[in-house]
Amino acid sequence: MLTALERTAMINQIKSLPLAVRAAVKDLNESQLNTPYREGGWTVRQVVHHMADSHLNAFIRMKLILTEENPTLKPYDQDKWAMLPDVAGTPIDESIVILEGLHTRWGVLLEGQPESSWSRTAQHPEVGPVTLESMLKTYARHGEKHVEHITTLRKARGW
8 A cells, every 4th residue: 555645646647748759759750750769569659549548548447446346458559559540540649639638637636536436446357456556656657657668768869
């Protein structure tokens, strides 16, 4: 179980992610956005759109945990989502704008939770039981991990 201070730090990570994404992709051109961050990996463009998709799903899942008794969370195939036309055909700024609004609301949602909410549960068919707190841990790190993918690529390529 996390302390209130640890949860606050993780909520702040979630709230600050959109600024980190903007900084990570600042001044990248189309060719750079279409470069995979690792051999066989997603492109920078796909990573940015993935963060919006993934975090929208996580936000909804957390709201289900808060409003239903032990709901079953629907999985999705993130690799197939990354290949859909909206990923290739949409400027990354559209997903960054989604992240900005979403992460503001997400922060408000999480900051307003009483202690009892953090142990509320859900069932994820692929990973088993999850709690609101375990999802906070996962998503506080998720966005940062993807920002690191982008910044590591930039550093390696001298961008």
